[in-house]
Amino acid sequence: MTTRSPKPRMFLGTPVQLAVITLLAGAGSVCAQTAPAEGTAADPTKLPVVTVTATKKTTSLQKTPVAITAVSASALEDVHAQTLLDVFNLVPSLQGTGQGDHGIVSITLRGIGNDSAKTEYADPEVALFVDGVFSPRPEGASTLLFDLDGLEVLRGPQGTLWGRNSTVGTINLKTAKPVLKSQSGYFEGGVGSYNRLGARGAVNVPINDTLAMRFAFVHEQHDGYVDYQRSPQLSLASQQTAYAAANGGSLTGFQALNPNLFVQGGPKYNAQNQSAARVSFLFKPSNELRWDLSFEQFRDRGTPSMSLMQTPRAGEKFWSALIDTAPSLSRDATAVRSRVEYDFNGMSLAYVAGIGRFKGSGTYDQDLGVQIPTSFTTGANHQEDNTVWSKYNNYSHELTLQSTGKKNLDWMLGVYYAAEDNGIRFDIPIMNGTQQGTVGWQGSFIQPKETVDSKAVFGQITFNVTDALHLTGGLRYTHDDRKNIGGRGWFWTYDATVPQVPLNAGLDPTQPGNGYSAGNINDAHYTGSKTTYLLRANYDLSKDMMVYGSISTGYKSGGSGDGGLHYGPETLTNYEAGLKSTLMDGRMTFNLSAYHMNFKDFQFSAPVIVNGNRQFAYSNAEGAKVSGLEAELAARVGNDGKLGLTLSYTKTKLGELVAASNDYQLPACFDPALGGNCLRVTGNELPHAPKFALQLQYEHTFNLSDGNTLAPRISYHYQTANWLSVFNLGDGDRQKAYSTADVGLRYSAKKNWYVDAFIRNLSDARVKTSAGSAGSFANPIWTAQYIAPRTFAINAGYNF
Template identity: 30%
Template sequence: MSRKTMLISASAFVLALSFHTNPAAAQNEATGSAATPQAGSSDGLEEIVVTAQRRSESLQRAAVAVTALNAESLERQAITSAAALTVAVPALQASNQAGATTFYIRGIGAAAYNPYTEPAVAFNMNGVYISRPTAVNGQFFDVQRVEVLKGPQGTLYGRNATGGAVNLIFRKPDYGQFNGTFGATYGNYDEVLLNGALNVPVGENGALRVAFQTEDHDGYFKDGTDDAKDRAFRVSLGAQLTPDLTVNVVGDYADIGGKGGGGSFLGINGKVFDNFLNVGGGNRIAFGNLNGAVIPPTRVGLGNPAYTALYNGHFLNFITPGLVAPLPQYLSKMDTQAGGVMAEFNLKTSLGTVTFIPAYRELHTDNFMTMISHWLVDRTDQKQTSLELRLASDDAQPLRYVLGAYYFNESADFLIEPDNQFVGVVQEQGNVSTKTAAAFGQLTYALNDTLRLTGGLRYTWEKKGIDGTHGIGIPASFTSGPNLNPLIVVPAAPEIIIDTTRTFKSATWKAGVEWDAGPQSLVYANVGTGFKAGGFFFAQSNNSYDPEKVTSYVLGTKNRFLNNRLQFNLEAYYLKYRNQQLAHLAFVQGLDPTRPVTGFPTENVGSSTIYGFEASVEFKPVRKLLLGVDVNYTHSRYDEFKYTVPDISLLPALGLPSGTLLPSTGCAFSLSGATYTINCSGRQMFQSPEWVISGRASYTIDLGSGGSLVPAVQSRYESARWLSDSFLPETHVGSNTRTDASLTYNAPGDHWSIAAYVNNIENDDVPSNVFLNSSHPIIPFVSATLRPPRTYGIRARVNF
């Protein structure tokens, strides 16, 4: 069966299923809204309320693709960070690299590692957009739920949501109540995780809630990296000031420390070296016995002394022996602080509920990260202010609407300094700024008791600016060492100077239809668009890129059967991705046109087509047994993916024949004059496995007097995927599985619980992201971040 046939079959099945429903559909008396599902009970499946469409509604009645995880699910799956969401959401690939969390949903995302690149999946905390991926760490405690929306969210969420959105919703204060919770986890790698919350009444109609979390564990790599030393707290003050007015004010602060993410050396791309070593020139180009290099074990870590031998034996013949100091002198450290204050005012009026969300946040980083053959300094001082005003109608009327306006202002001072021990220090510093304003609305009109039409529109205005410099110099450590080999001695490159602004405007829209095929069966079809503004990167010319746009077509159904014991949801999707933005290491134009400079440009490389389906089944055959299966199929291909890089062979300092040094890519390429054209068209999109299948089961054993014992297991299969746009063989990851298991005792009345757990039973070392140490074609070292190894331990919680 072809892939297109599979997609068509899935769509047809959605329609066919809608007719196989409870004949009691005619008894539905709801007017102007979806039928109200049966409430969850101990005998049936739980009902989850979400705000994915900027209004409260049942997850099963929301005509969008969204996965919701409550607090219990997050704790059971050991999700204490944004990157850990991958284990619970099949369509999501999340990872942490260089202190920043990257998200890819259905193949769409972005490597936003520096202040002048931006993500393609919007991350929101309590309804506030968080612009910097580094600022999302340390926030996963005292959480009400997490929502992951799949596909472009251009109408209600706007900017930087071409791939989707991740919503983190904190637990709100319980008015007039005194309660609390405290949890503790101890595990291998000397893990100690403590979190808790205390809710104190402030009169009958208010409450103060204070929550905290500390997390410590040793590094997953032997050099101590991939550790945790995080501290965070949150204070929430909520009150019902009048029968129609409520307010919730939240202040939060997180300190992320430790050594930060670790890396594993995957290898060297031999194709580049083979071409280079066959050129004459004697010892000047001798590079040692590359094929005989002994690669240290996977979790040694890039800062481990084991790499010194690798350098001395195979890399330092390229320059002067003894020049490069052992990496243990350059151990990583994380020093990141993020925090802010936000408020939410809700006022009930005759027109609906008015919601106002003002927010101010800051991010400060002073991070130092060791990578293969070089280190990276990242210093950022970022501030953002946002305002959102919405009006949401009541549900009990034929016309429902959400109308709103949005304003966002960001400024970030930065210093980024990668020190390549073979080439030099690349230093980028300056300021980036963004101002954006938007007006939006989404209306849903009920044609009758079961059929509704939806239309939405958003207009966005965005102005971006950058003012900074880019330069290259010799590392300070080299000034006291021997002279470099003439092959790579290059005088300090002229700086790139950039000071410019650009304005972007876009209208995004949504159109959809919903049909209640039964009391607990919803069928929906949507067409929607997403927009991500263009921007800048460091280059003396051609230093900006255009917006990217995504159009999504979906057909889905959500159903409950067997008296609320069986849930079956299915969605088929088709996306067209145009003017796609790609951020990657490459050479860019400097002041001297004869000497390209290493940079991190974002380019519009072409277009892609993505299609597939996602199916989810929850089944509670008896009250004590809960089963679940999720299947996600994504066929993603680059229709057009082309970009150019200069032929570095022609650099005056090298003086090599044209075409001697090949570009670091696994794609087809051709040379014309002094420029390579790289063509990756037809390739599978990276960070987009075709198949992700997960299953889970839990069983509640009653022990009498209200106590229970709950064994649970879940497993996730992921097919092969690429991790980088370079498509080098070293960046391909084969299929893998991860299995987690736990055994939980719940005391009578749920006053306390204790659980033993083990995660990643297979203990496989699975790369989550890769990076090349340099875009220099002579040194294409490939390193990777890894998902956590096998972890196990005991966790306990007390509720009062």
């Protein structure tokens, strides 16, 4: 169960007091959030100099007037990060959840996000980049993190330099690059709970004085967490009684319930089976010219995450479900990324290009097993969410020219172009009772070609008024062109002459005689443009302390949904002030940011029922107001301890919105255009936005004989209650305040090998990350996605 925590005001004393004690003790270290991306400081008692690329040039983190969290490679290793889900607690105001039916990860930053960004339509509010190449679809957030130099999270809109879909922030993953004239590498393997097996490694190979190659790989797998509940044990007499009651007393057409319809073996939900490999090249024929090129392949054969009943059925385990659709997930992604940079005459010209290819499929038990059938066609329903196929191809080009060196005027100019070609077939068969039963509703959403074409020009200039005062302005103009070509929703026609069988991949709903007709005509063409801007001033109070203030805007384009209906773009204006300081002669850093965001025309989207047919609908809410405070502290305790502390406070208020969603049981809607059920949510708090959150990490290295070391570590997270949807529907739609802890112990030998053991979710807390309801509005059955239960693992590795 979720661990109980005292009231926040009582709780705050301990970690804050600890931070103050550390400050007074005069120790300095690097927390996970601000560990160096590469290199180490010359003085081991001081903090390494952390460099970031938030301004598209390499600058010191403490000298960059942007709210940035930089997570180093070593910090990712400490938390054993495999996907972005393992990183969220390290970054102030960052939240995320896995989405079951599409098997992806949705991201929320500073209270702004969109759980519906799991579909082929939706664009996320937090833009994801890998080595500066945009990853446009939400599947990108599910790929494995491996062989990275680190990652950067830019908090607040980044609409000038990073462009569309960075409405509220940007995440940039930085892969490890080849090194000239150096042969090195590492290998690691491990085992753990739920039959976990893992391996990863990399090798750097110098080919000649100007060319080097690096090969890296990773594989992670474990069994699913969700056990299968046994088939319903119903007497034949009770089945006949239930069937007759629903059919006017008649037993005509009665069939005995087939227990084999319920899955009892095979892969379980919440299993992992992922692999990835990357080969990178560095060509550097001169000091002025550098070319980085990489090829990456990702493969996923795990299973989706199952939503569980928040109150388990009597006699059943919490981590179990009555499953009538076996889980499957098949995803393959290929990426090519290139960066060419040439320095000349006090300027730098850079060309960044990327190509991405994705294909996938999956099956998911959308009825979640919350109801037990009383006969083969009564008492429950069978619903599958099946991605029969999905694919996307995307490519992007960015060319920038910027000044280099120290000048009175620093500038950057850039042009950008990106294109996508996406498609999907997504089936939803719903049968009364079981797969044997009659059709409740079923349909196939086939979008053969959806295209995105985006062009932009941008520029940014910084006037260095004095050595201490710097004024920056930036503009970006973006034009988007989006098309849905041939998209259709094919719905069951209830033709009595057609056999009532669940829609499946082998059945073509577009063919006459199969019982389907085109209910939604989704052909549409959307064009729009937007100018985003940045105004910023920063002032160096001393060589170790800087303050800054900024006004910045972000933008996400509009588009079209089912039925070809257009929705408008959303925009965000952010007012921010911040402090960055290096204390105790370089042994501590403390960064602070305060912000207020005005979010306009928020794109709310959800599955709804209109005129008896299911579709995915969009609407533009009036917007939202979000205010907050974020703090990050890093310190070294003596010469052998590392402390990291992050704090965030977030206050949100949703603007005018009447929302509908099939994922929740809602009251009957007063507006038929919004579907059968809806709720006015104006003034509600935004989901995934706890008012207060804290992350505390500590690691201490004990020096043993012969140069060996032993390093225990603990990571502690606490946050107050937060809603899981815009509906704010009570305890079922809310995660109460909770705390979790991870612990680890690493033994490092002088001869380059190590053993690392760790436990995640030490208290086995049950933490909800999203929710939904079945049944009725008056008597709902609540379900939720949860973080993983307590797991343990041990890794061993060797560096060479």
